[in-house]
Amino acid sequence: MRIRVLKNITSANDAIAAQNKDLLDSHHIIAINLMSSPGAGKTSVILQTIQCLRNKLRFAVIEGDIASKIDADKIDKQGIPVVQINTGGGCSLEAHMITSALKKLPLKNIDLLFIENVGNLVCPAGFALGEHKRVVISSIAEGDDKPIKYPIMFSLADAVVINKIDLLPLQEFDLVGFRKKITDLNPKTTIFEVSCKTGEGIHTWCSWVLGQVQNRSKI
Amino acid sequence: MRIRVLKNITSANDAIAAQNKDLLDSHHIIAINLMSSPGAGKTSVILQTIQCLRNKLRFAVIEGDIASKIDADKIDKQGIPVVQINTGGGCSLEAHMITSALKKLPLKNIDLLFIENVGNLVCPAGFALGEHKRVVISSIAEGDDKPIKYPIMFSLADAVVINKIDLLPLQEFDLVGFRKKITDLNPKTTIFEVSCKTGEGIHTWCSWVLGQVQNRSKI
Numbered sequence: 466m467r468i469r470v471l472k473n474i475t476s477a478n479d480a481i482a483a484q485n486k487d488l489l490d491s492h493h494i495i496a497i498n499l500m501s502s503p504g505a506g507k508t509s510v511i512l513q514t515i516q517c518l519r520n521k522l523r524f525a526v527i528e529g530d531i532a533s534k535i536d537a538d539k540i541d542k543q544g545i546p547v548v549q550i551n552t553g554g555g556c557s558l559e560a561h562m563i564t565s566a567l568k569k570l571p572l573k574n575i576d577l578l579f580i581e582n583v584g585n586l587v588c589p590a591g592f593a594l595g596e597h598k599r600v601v602i603s604s605i606a607e608g609d610d611k612p613i614k615y616p617i618m619f620s621l622a623d624a625v626v627i628n629k630i631d632l633l634p635l636q637e638f639d640l641v642g643f644r645k646k647i648t649d650l651n652p653k654t655t656i657f658e659v660s661c662k663t664g665e666g667i668h669t670w671c672s673w674v675l676g677q678v679q680n681r682s683k684i
Numbered sequence: 685m686r687i688r689v690l691k692n693i694t695s696a697n698d699a700i701a702a703q704n705k706d707l708l709d710s711h712h713i714i715a716i717n718l719m720s721s722p723g724a725g726k727t728s729v730i731l732q733t734i735q736c737l738r739n740k741l742r743f744a745v746i747e748g749d750i751a752s753k754i755d756a757d758k759i760d761k762q763g764i765p766v767v768q769i770n771t772g773g774g775c776s777l778e779a780h781m782i783t784s785a786l787k788k789l790p791l792k793n794i795d796l797l798f799i800e801n802v803g804n805l806v807c808p809a810g811f812a813l814g815e816h817k818r819v820v821i822s823s824i825a826e827g828d829d830k831p832i833k834y835p836i837m838f839s840l841a842d843a844v845v846i847n848k849i850d851l852l853p854l855q856e857f858d859l860v861g862f863r864k865k866i867t868d869l870n871p872k873t874t875i876f877e878v879s880c881k882t883g884e885g886i887h888t889w890c891s892w893v894l895g896q897v898q899n900r901s902k903i
Contacts, residue, residue, distance in 0.1 A: 504826025556806035606825030607723025
C-alpha cells in the first residue's frame with residue numbers, strides 16, 4: 466500500500482515537472498537544480514556565479530528551505546529576481562512548488578534559473594522539478610566517502626562541484642579517490658573543484674554554466 | 685489522502701519505537717540517536733566516545749546509511765558490536781529497522797547503544813526509534829544558520845554537539861549567535877563544542893554521555 470501511494474506521488478510529480486520544463490523551454494530559460502548537504506555552499510556558488518556572469522546572463526533564483534528566507538535575502542541584495550519556497554517539514558522541493566514559483570518570476574527576462582533545493586543528499590534525487598541540469602555540490606569538509614554513501618544523488622548529477630577546496634590542506638581528504646568514486650558511479654558527469662572563499666576554480670565552473678545557456682537549443 | 689497515509693506510517697512507527705524502548709529498558713540499555721547532515725562527524729564522535737569511555741561502558745552501535753558499510757567497518761575494528769542498516773533510498777532510519785538490528789546485538793552485554801542515523805537534517809526528526817536521547821551534531825563548516833533553516837531537528841535535540849571547532853578560526857561563523865539560535869528554539873538542550881580532530885571538548889561530552897547511563901534509572 467505504501468509503495469503504491471509513493472509511486473503515485475512520483476508519477477504526478479514527473480507530469481508536473483514536464484509541464485514546468487515546457488514552460489521554461491517556451492521562454493528559452495535554462496534551469497539548473499542545485500543539490501547538496503546542508504552547508505555545502507549552494508548559495509555561495511550561486512552568488513559567485515552571478516558575480517561572474519551577470520554581465521552576460523539574466524539570472525533568477527528559486528530558493529528552497531524547510532524554513533527561513535535567509536538565502537533569498539542574500540540573492541535579493543544582488544538585485545536578482547528570487548522566490549523563496551519554505552517546505553515546512555518537506556525534505557525536497559517538488560515540481561508543483563516550482564510551478565507556483567515560476568508564476569512569480571519575470572520569465573521573459575531570464576536566461577538562467579538556479580533552483581536551490583533543500584539541503585539534503587537524499588530526498589531531492591527523487592523529485593524532478595523540470596530542470597535541464599542537475600548539479601551536486603559536495604564540500605571538502607564533509608569527507609571523501611559521500612559518493613559511496615549517497616550513490617543515487619551522485620549518479621544523477623550532470624555536474625559535481627567540489628567546494629571549499631581551500632580546506633584541502635587541513636582535511637584528510639583523498640581528492641583523487643573522491644573523483645574516482647564519482648566517475649565510477651557516473652562516468653559522464655563533469656567535476657569542478659572550487660573555493661567560493663578564495664575564488665579558485667570559479668571561472669571554469671562559470672564557463673560551463675555559460676555553455677549550458679549558449680547551447681540551450683541543443684538541450 | 686497523502687497526509688492520512690503518512691500519518692498512519694508515523695503512528696505505526698511510534699508504536700514500534702515504544703516496543704524498542706521497552707526492550708532496551710528491560711536490558712538497562714541507554715540508546716542515543718545521533719543525527720546530522722552528511723559529513724558532520726557522527727562516526728567520529730562515536731569513535732572518540734568509545735575511546736574515552738570503553739573502560740567504563742559496554743558499547744554497541746547501529747549504523748544507518750543509504751548504502752555501504754564504511755562506518756560499520758570502522759566500529760568493528762574497535763571490537764565493538766555493530767549492525768549496519770542500509771535504507772536503499774530511505775532518508776531516515778525507522779523503528780522497525782531498529783527492531784531487526786536489536787535482534788543481532790548481545791543485549792545482555794550493552795550499557796550504551798549509539799544509533800547513527802542517515803546523514804540528513806530533515807527526515808530523521810520525524811521517526812522515533814525507541815531512543816532515550818536525541819543528539820544533533822552540527823559542523824562549523826556547515827555555517828551558523830542551520831538552526832534557522834532546520835528548526836525541527838534542533839527543537840527536538842536533548843543535546844547539540846558543535847563539531848570541527850578547530851575550523852573556527854578559518855570560517856565566518858558566529859559561535860555566540862549560533863548558540864543563541866539553538867537555545868531560542870530549545871532552551872533545555874545541552875550544547876557541546878568539540879573537535880574530533882584535536883580532541884578539544886571531548887571529555888566534557890563524554891562526561892555527559894556517562895551521566896546518561898549512570899542516571900538511567902531516572903530516564
